Amino acid sequence: METAVNGLVADGYLPPGLDLARVAVEPPRDPSHGDLSSNAAMVLAKPAGVKPRDLAERLAAKLGTEDAVSEVSIAGPGFINLRLTPAFWRARIPEMLRLEAAYGTSAMGEGEAVNVEFVSANPTGPMHVGHVRGAVFGDALANLLEKTGYRVCREYYINDAGGQIEVLARSAFLRYREALGEDIGAIPDGLYPGDYLKPVGEALVATHGKSLLELGDEREALAIVRAAAVEAMMELIRGDLAVLGIVHETFFSELSLHKSGAVEATLKTLEDKGLIYIGTLDPPKGVEPGDWEARPQTLFRSTRFGDDTDRALKKSDGSWTYFAPDIAYHLDKYRRGYHTLIDVWGADHSGYIKRMKAAIAGVTDGKAAFDVKVCQMVRLFRDGEPVRMSKRSGDFVTLREVVDEVGKDAVRFMMLTRKNDAPLDFDFARVMEQSRDNPVFYVQYAHARIRSVLRKAQEEGSYDLSGAALANADISRLGDEAEMTLLKLMAGFPRQVEQAAIAHEPHRIAFYLDDLAAAFHALWNKGKDDASLRFIVAEDRDVTLARFALIRAAAHVIAAGLAILGVEPAEEMR
Numbered sequence: 001m002e003t004a005v006n007g008l009v010a011d012g013y014l015p016p017g018l019d020l021a022r023v024a025v026e027p028p029r030d031p032s033h034g035d036l037s038s039n040a041a042m043v044l045a046k047p048a049g050v051k052p053r054d055l056a057e058r059l060a061a062k063l064g065t066e067d068a069v070s071e072v073s074i075a076g077p078g079f080i081n082l083r084l085t086p087a088f089w090r091a092r093i094p095e096m097l098r099l100e101a102a103y104g105t106s107a108m109g110e111g112e113a114v115n116v117e118f119v120s121a122n123p124t125g126p127m128h129v130g131h132v133r134g135a136v137f138g139d140a141l142a143n144l145l146e147k148t149g150y151r152v153c154r155e156y157y158i159n160d161a162g163g164q165i166e167v168l169a170r171s172a173f174l175r176y177r178e179a180l181g182e183d184i185g186a187i188p189d190g191l192y193p194g195d196y197l198k199p200v201g202e203a204l205v206a207t208h209g210k211s212l213l214e215l216g217d218e219r220e221a222l223a224i225v226r227a228a229a230v231e232a233m234m235e236l237i238r239g240d241l242a243v244l245g246i247v248h249e250t251f252f253s254e255l256s257l258h259k260s261g262a263v264e265a266t267l268k269t270l271e272d273k274g275l276i277y278i279g280t281l282d283p284p285k286g287v288e289p290g291d292w293e294a295r296p297q298t299l300f301r302s303t304r305f306g307d308d309t310d311r312a313l314k315k316s317d318g319s320w321t322y323f324a325p326d327i328a329y330h331l332d333k334y335r336r337g338y339h340t341l342i343d344v345w346g347a348d349h350s351g352y353i354k355r356m357k358a359a360i361a362g363v364t365d366g367k368a369a370f371d372v373k374v375c376q377m378v379r380l381f382r383d384g385e386p387v388r389m390s391k392r393s394g395d396f397v398t399l400r401e402v403v404d405e406v407g408k409d410a411v412r413f414m415m416l417t418r419k420n421d422a423p424l425d426f427d428f429a430r431v432m433e434q435s436r437d438n439p440v441f442y443v444q445y446a447h448a449r450i451r452s453v454l455r456k457a458q459e460e461g462s463y464d465l466s467g468a469a470l471a472n473a474d475i476s477r478l479g480d481e482a483e484m485t486l487l488k489l490m491a492g493f494p495r496q497v498e499q500a501a502i503a504h505e506p507h508r509i510a511f512y513l514d515d516l517a518a519a520f521h522a523l524w525n526k527g528k529d530d531a532s533l534r535f536i537v538a539e540d541r542d543v544t545l546a547r548f549a550l551i552r553a554a555a556h557v558i559a560a561g562l563a564i565l566g567v568e569p570a571e572e573m574r
Helices: 002-010 040-048 052-063 086-090 093-102 129-147 163-179 195-208 218-243 254-260 262-272 323-335 347-363 399-406 408-415 428-432 439-460 481-491 493-503 507-529 541-565
Strands: 036-038 069-075 079-084 113-117 151-158 250-253 276-279 297-300 311-314 340-346 369-375 378-382 424-427
Touching (some): 002 040, 002 052, 052 069, 086 481, 113 129, 129 151, 129 340, 129 369, 129 378, 129 399, 129 408, 129 541, 151 254, 163 195, 254 323, 262 323, 297 347, 311 323, 311 347, 323 347, 347 369, 378 428, 399 428, 408 424, 408 439, 481 541, 493 541
Parallel strands (some): 113 151, 151 250
Antiparallel strands (some): 036 079, 297 311
8 A cells, every 4th residue: 555655656647745644555345345444544634635536546546457456446535445456365375384273473573572471360369269360461472572572571560568467376376386296277358368377387397496476476487477468379370270271471570679679669759749648538439437537548639641530649547558569560661671661460450550550650751652451260160050159258269270180281271362451351160162163172173173184184095295295286276265275364364463462452352263264164164065176186286285384374373273272273173
């Protein structure tokens, strides 16, 4: 399109220097309109001082001379629709064969540093199914950004300061006493009841014997227990994440912010900017003024940056709110060179977004781009029946239990079959069934079918199925509608990747793979009905090699898409 516009500039019809930023060339929603559609005439007509329809006709005439264009039409007031030649689409195959799983890689990000913080579960126990979606989403988003040329840091924020850690320490201390032989009875309300703390108690006995009971100062004993318990829980969490194939480059301790004085320093930064003051807050929604005692607090002027109300940094007793170290933490990320910050949060933190956006805008002078991706809850089912859980009683489904039952790849793929901010139902039975209704199976089956065809052909020994050899196949022999439908989808993969990265939506890749698998299976089934369309036509070696080139390239595209999702492509289905 740029070439056509430049041609009209050279002809004197269009003025030079037109802004092409809003010109879009993309596949139309309705495939019957063609392969590509452009709004160029609609966007450029007004600044050029011409009528959209007239400009569209001029652009269409220029585009019609391109070798890759077979047909140009104009719709409505000036939308331009293009059909590309079969030769154009076929010419994409050698690139796919050459790049293999690297196909679709883009330099769009230009090496920009991006920090993706995800999971960040409190280190108080093993990861449960509620953590799985955010973990998979965050990792897939990081993969997607890396695929498009960004330099990504996967980060985990360890919430190792605050009340929940005190509860952990007391719970672990109880298990320590149990490991020493004490009858601790029922776990008191307010403490963590899970058996996962028993090994922590046993490890404390192995290291310290009875000495923690003999210290005489409970605070000193709890400090030792606290550190050991947090480390044990983080080791447990790292192991849980590993079974999902997730590795964080950075683990950042909240406690380190307090010990280093970073929270106080951040407060000073905000103070120097005139963004904090001592004041009182109005009663929260639903609280009557008579039931609310307004106390002077240290407040951040978050309303300056679009928040609904100013927010407390310090409580009236002088202790920090959760908000203060969170600001210090994000400022630290910014100072480490990450000016694009992406946080993956659970739906229960949605109300926290405005204040954090305001705080980051204030503390970085608006220089940091901050995006929060909210992951809605996952509902577990077994054969359509809800799986009941109670975290309070310690009865919850752990991440490992889910992975052990259905496998890492199935878990990861299914967690990406819905947009992150939409609720997701996970049915153990459905994930394991071999049917069209199971997208995990459907996509994996497509890859396995291709690999099976190529293995059998390889075993025969009469074909060179290397990428280099197949790149020289006579791909002009490809022309059936089902073949071209599959090929066009494959050629659209790089654009799908970039669009998904721009939107921060890895689920688009899962949707794309489902469409690609459907196109492949349609071609497979067509060959079952028509022998001339089978992948191996014994009497026609050239068409056989052309189809091998097509399906080998398709396998590379599927593998490239699955890699973004963190899923291994299946070589065979059992």
